Structure formats: structure tokens, C-alpha cells
Amino acid sequence: MPIQWFPGHMHSTKKAIVERIPDIDVVIEMLDARLPGSSANPLLAELTQHKPGLKILNKQDLADPDATEAWLAHYQAMPGTRAIALDAGDTAPARRLIAACRELAPLRGGMVKPLRVLICGIPNVGKSTLINTLVGQRKTRTGDEPGITKLEQKIVLADDFYLFDTPGMLWPRIIVEESGYNLAASGGIGRNAYDEQEVALELLARVREPYADRLAARYKLDAAQLDARQTPVDALLLAIGRRRGGLKAGGQVDLQKAAEAVINDFRAGAWGRITLETPQQFEQWLAAAQQREAEREAERKAKRDRRSGKRRTAEDDADAS
Known part of the structure; x- marks a missing residue:
């Protein structure tokens, strides 16, 4: 049975991203290193208007290291994109994201043109933990359940580096069935949804x-x-x-x-370091899901056309009588 979960506050998150994005220089998307493809929000490419992007594969300590390397190479091959793997609670690797963002927006920096970064991700992917690690104190609430952060927050990481944190957001409908199960297994979906x-x-x-x-x-x-x-x-x-x-x-x-x-x-992590999908597997799942969606849409269109044809026939019969 397909899994779906899109609480009301996620509509507000989408609206907040749309309003904020014109002023943003770099978009960070936090992913779960155990399921990078399934935890990537397909709405972000549309909402962020192809801004330079940094993919953070979080929870790498729980993921298969070979699979993580494959996913990093997959994202690094994308234009205007950098990718790093880290554990949100590890201070030294977390600092690497600041350097990566500066590389993606080399013309921004200094008090006149501060670097403005938006950080996004699905619920319970570790954004709040990462931000608390970066600033060295509890700026955001954290917890092992999705949906803790409900409002956008602005965090100053340096005099010329502003980070805007958004609540976790899924997409309105999960079309890749395998992704729904992987997200539920990881804790990215509310328990009442599966x-x-x-x-x-x-x-x-x-x-x-x-x-x-x-x-x-x-x-x-x-x-x-x-x-x-x-x-x-x-x-x-x-x-x-x-x-x-x-x-x-x-x-x-x-x-x-x-x-x-x-x-x-x-x-x-009681099983050891495990990853649920490779880039190739996810691409196959996505292609199959998109094909099913296209077939469903063609079927719906055919039904609409048949109904429209029946109405026209009935109207013609009525006119003839």
C-alpha cells in the first residue's frame, strides 16, 4: 500500500521557501545517507529555481561507506552541485559546509554582500542537530520524530553568513512506492501514516x-x-x-x-552500516514510477474523452429530436 504523509504545516513551509528563495545564494539539502534518493525532495529543484546546491549526506555513520561514496560521486557529477557526507553532531566535519557554500557562491561574502543560505530537508533528517552543532548551542529543538521544527529561523553563523532554516517538508504525493517504505523505515514519516x-x-x-x-x-x-x-x-x-x-x-x-x-x-544502527538504495536502483524505481504515472494519466484522459464524447452524442440526439 503506497505511503503518503503531508501535514498542514508543510504547505506553509513550501510558501516560505517560495518567498525566501529570490534572496538566497546557496541551497543546502540535507539527505539521509542511508536513503539519499528517497530522502531528496523533488519539489526543491522547482522551488529553488536552480540555485547552486550543496547536498549533505547526513548520518553517514549509519550508512554503508561504499554506497555513500557512490552517492557522493553521483551528486558531484551534477552541475552547480557539491556533496559532502557527515554526522550532524560532529563539529569538525560540520564546519566543512560553510567552506563548500562559499565555493558555490564565490562572489558573495563580506558585510556588503553576506552569503545567504537556505537549508532544507525532509522531517527528522537531522537539520536541527546540525545547526545546534554549528552554533555551539541549542538554537533549534531536536527530537527523534518528524515535524519538530514548525517555523523558519534565521541563524547567523558568521558576520557574513546567514543560514535560514525551514521546517522539514515532504512532497504532496510520493510516487515511488519504494521511497515511501524507505522513508517510513528511517523515521522520516509520521507513525500514523504507515x-x-x-x-x-x-x-x-x-x-x-x-x-x-x-x-x-x-x-x-x-x-x-x-x-x-x-x-x-x-x-x-x-x-x-x-x-x-x-x-x-x-x-x-x-x-x-x-x-x-x-x-x-x-x-x-544495530545491524551495522546499511544503505537501502544505490543511485542506479533509485533511478530505476523513479523511471518505473514515472512510467506508471504517465499510463495513469493517459487512462484518466481517455476516460474524460469518452465521457465528453457521450455528452456530445446525447446533446446531438436532443437537438435532433
Whole structure:
């Protein structure tokens, strides 16, 4: 089932970005290094009018380092774009973003032409933690749930460097189904918008082959249990539930608790450093989703044309009588 989540305050965020962007020199988009493609907001390219961009792959300590390098190369190849990976709470790497922004806007700087930077990202991607690290004190609220920041904030990082922080914003409709599940697994979507068991099953299906050794070590599973040809993913969730003590009276597995354990273990990095998508995988998902959207639109248009044709026929019959 496709996952969707777009709370009302996100409409205000979109409006604030539109109003702010004419005065902005560089746009920072924070991404989750475990799912860079899925955590990139497709609305930003439209809203930011092709301003120079810095992609920050946050939570790199939780992501597969080889996959992170592939994603950095993917973004660095884009015109007018830089990309860095960091942990939002690590002070030294966080300072690198200031230098990267100055490289993207070399004609800005000094008191006469201060550098104005907008930072955006999906909910719960770590913007507030990063900003608090940059300024060395708690300027913004943080928490392990989406939607903490509700208003735009202006933060002075240097005499000639102004950072405008916006609330986390998704896009009105998630057309890439795989992205919806990845976002839910990472904590980028409110809990009331998805079913934990569905998300856990999709998450296990995504990681069981490339990271079988991590799951085996965490849950004491054997090769057969991790082999998709021998063990369906719902049976894998049952096995994990037994290992994690998620049993109800009579020895039955509590699937809800098992699902929550799977999701929480992924978020906490208990499986080790894992990335849910490569640039090539995401491009394939996006192309397939766009094709489905085009087919749906063609079908809707055909239905509208048929209805319009029926109305015209009825009107002609009425005129003839």
C-alpha cells in the first residue's frame, strides 16, 4: 500500500521557501545517507529555481561507506552541485559546509554582500542537530520524530553568513512506492501514516540479500532463513520475533512487536552500516514510477474523452429530436 504523509504545516513551509528563495545564494539539502534518493525532495529543484546546491549526506555513520561514496560521486557529477557526507553532531566535519557554500557562491561574502543560505530537508533528517552543532548551542529543538521544527529561523553563523532554516517538508504525493517504505523505515514519516508490519517486511526484503551477514549476526539466523528462495519474508519476520522474545501467550509471535524491533534496530544502527538504495536502483524505481504515472494519466484522459464524447452524442440526439 503506497505511503503518503503531508501535514498542514508543510504547505506553509513550501510558501516560505517560495518567498525566501529570490534572496538566497546557496541551497543546502540535507539527505539521509542511508536513503539519499528517497530522502531528496523533488519539489526543491522547482522551488529553488536552480540555485547552486550543496547536498549533505547526513548520518553517514549509519550508512554503508561504499554506497555513500557512490552517492557522493553521483551528486558531484551534477552541475552547480557539491556533496559532502557527515554526522550532524560532529563539529569538525560540520564546519566543512560553510567552506563548500562559499565555493558555490564565490562572489558573495563580506558585510556588503553576506552569503545567504537556505537549508532544507525532509522531517527528522537531522537539520536541527546540525545547526545546534554549528552554533555551539541549542538554537533549534531536536527530537527523534518528524515535524519538530514548525517555523523558519534565521541563524547567523558568521558576520557574513546567514543560514535560514525551514521546517522539514515532504512532497504532496510520493510516487515511488519504494521511497515511501524507505522513508517510513528511517523515521522520516509520521507513525500514523504507515503500518509497521508492512514497513518491516519491505525493509527485510530490501536488506536480507546484500546484508545477510548483519541480520545473521544480530538475530542468530542461519543461511536458509535468510535465503529468499527458501524462506518467505513473513517467515523471516516470525523468526526474528522469536529471537527477540516477541512472544504472546501460547508461544505465538507478536508480529507487531517483531516489526517494531526490526524498524528500531535499523534506525539505531544495530545491524551495522546499511544503505537501502544505490543511485542506479533509485533511478530505476523513479523511471518505473514515472512510467506508471504517465499510463495513469493517459487512462484518466481517455476516460474524460469518452465521457465528453457521450455528452456530445446525447446533446446531438436532443437537438435532433
